[in-house]
Amino acid sequence: MKLADLAQNGIEMEKQVPLSKYTFTKTGGPAEFLAFPRNDSQLRKLVITANENNVPLTVIGNASNLIIRDGGIDGLVIILTKMEKIKVKGNCVIAQAGATIVDTAFTAAHHGLSGMEFAAGIPGSVGGAVFMNAGAYGGETCNVIQSVKVLTRAGEYKNYSQAEMKFSYRHSLVQENGDIVTEAAFTLKKGNKSKILANMNYLNALRKYKQPLEYPSCGSVFKRPAGHYVGPMIIQAGLQGKQIGGAQDSTKHAGFIVNKGGATATDYLNLIHLIQKKIRSSFGLDLQTEVRIIGKPND
Template sequence: MKLSDLTKNGIEIKRQVPLSKYTFTKTGGPAEFLAFPRNESELKNLVIAAHDNNIPLTIIGNASNLIIRDGGISGIVLILTKMNQIKVDKNKVIAQAGATIVETAFTAAHHSLSGLEFAAGIPGSVGGAVFMNAGAYGGETCNVIESVRVMTRSGNFKNYSQSEMKFSYRHSLVQENGDIVLEAVFALKRSAKNRILADMNYLNALRQYKQPLEYPSCGSVFKRPTGHYVGPMIIQAGLQGKQIGGAQDSTKHAGFIVNKGNATATDYLDLIHLIQEKIKTKFGLDLHTEVRIIGKPND
């Protein structure tokens, strides 16, 4: 199957689309080909076409915890945000990969289901939350996952149990094997809707107070080293407020890097590398990025 065959079948495939339109940092080069599959059938056809024609394939969720280099991405980029159905079955919420984790959490809340409160302000998709084992304020995706349905890169379907997903801090099995998250089943507990919503509103108010939500960013940039907090170390290294191009280490929360205006992905990466070097020199610690960095450098 060729890409031209897919367009004849009603799948829209765009060429050379700036991915800065879709990333939360508002940076990133173009996708060679870009498509928004509307269902599993379209996704499977795109995946098989990429596999059969040896075309690189990149899956993007809500692009909230992602830096795409300024050279863009070769091959096909698939954004799954149109695959966004959410269903409730007793104490379970079944959400497609393209649904936002925020909407999933609020759907659970309105059905008096507790467990996803921590995700009320996480801007990613369900697929991204599973991929990264996203977490905040003491909660993690892995704690409420019952099973995950995926598609392999050859177009086959599989189901993984929670234990088979090999969850750990900001890690899951699909980071290793390249499987594409299609759907997640969250097993939740009954509770009072008003109490759940109150907890979610409190956490969102806390985020608003602590995080620089007024600027584009990719969220928390670095993984937390055991026994340390990244923000205070950056402050002690004298780097809070440091700016390279349009990218600035946030003056509100040093663990965030924000786009102050016309930042490039290269600005972000240069600032990330500077912070890593200074923290290594001052504290002897290697800071690893939580944000995913993909794509080609600018020519």
């Protein structure tokens, strides 16, 4: 079976779709094939068909911490956002990879479960949060993970325990082995629903005050070097507000790069490289990107 035939099997498929429609930066070139599986069976069929036809495979969640180069992505791109079911069993919340981590955190809160408050404003998917070990305000995904269900690139489902996931700062096992996160189980603690929600609302208000949410962005661009904060270094280097094309280092939070209008992925990357070069020369530090950068440059 070829990829084009999968649409006749009930799988939502498109061709040559601009991925700027889906990224939080509103940039990115086209996907050769784009698919939106709704369940494990459809996802497995897509992976196996790509394997059988030697088609490159890229899997994306909510595309909130992602830059896709302007040349787009060859082969098959799978977006998991339609695999979004969330269920609660006792002190455990089980969410499919395409569910947002925000919805998962609020579902937990409404059931009087505490531990995911830190994720109240993280815009990514559950799969992306696991992949990146996303964190904010002193909390990290790894702290509440019980287990992770994945689909291997060979088309086999398996489960990893929290310990097996090799979590560290913005890192997990699936970054190394290419497994596709399909579901995560979070172990939480009973708490006071009103207090949990009040804390989440406070963190969201803080985020709105500090971050440039009024513009498209990919969130925090750089990993934090040990003993340093990225935003103040960018300010000291004189680059806050620096703009290349439509991409600007935010005047509200220097650790963010925003799309002021008409930005391309190339604008973003040129500004990232400029900041890295300036921080290296000013502070002797090599800034590593937290945002994932994928795809091919424009020809």
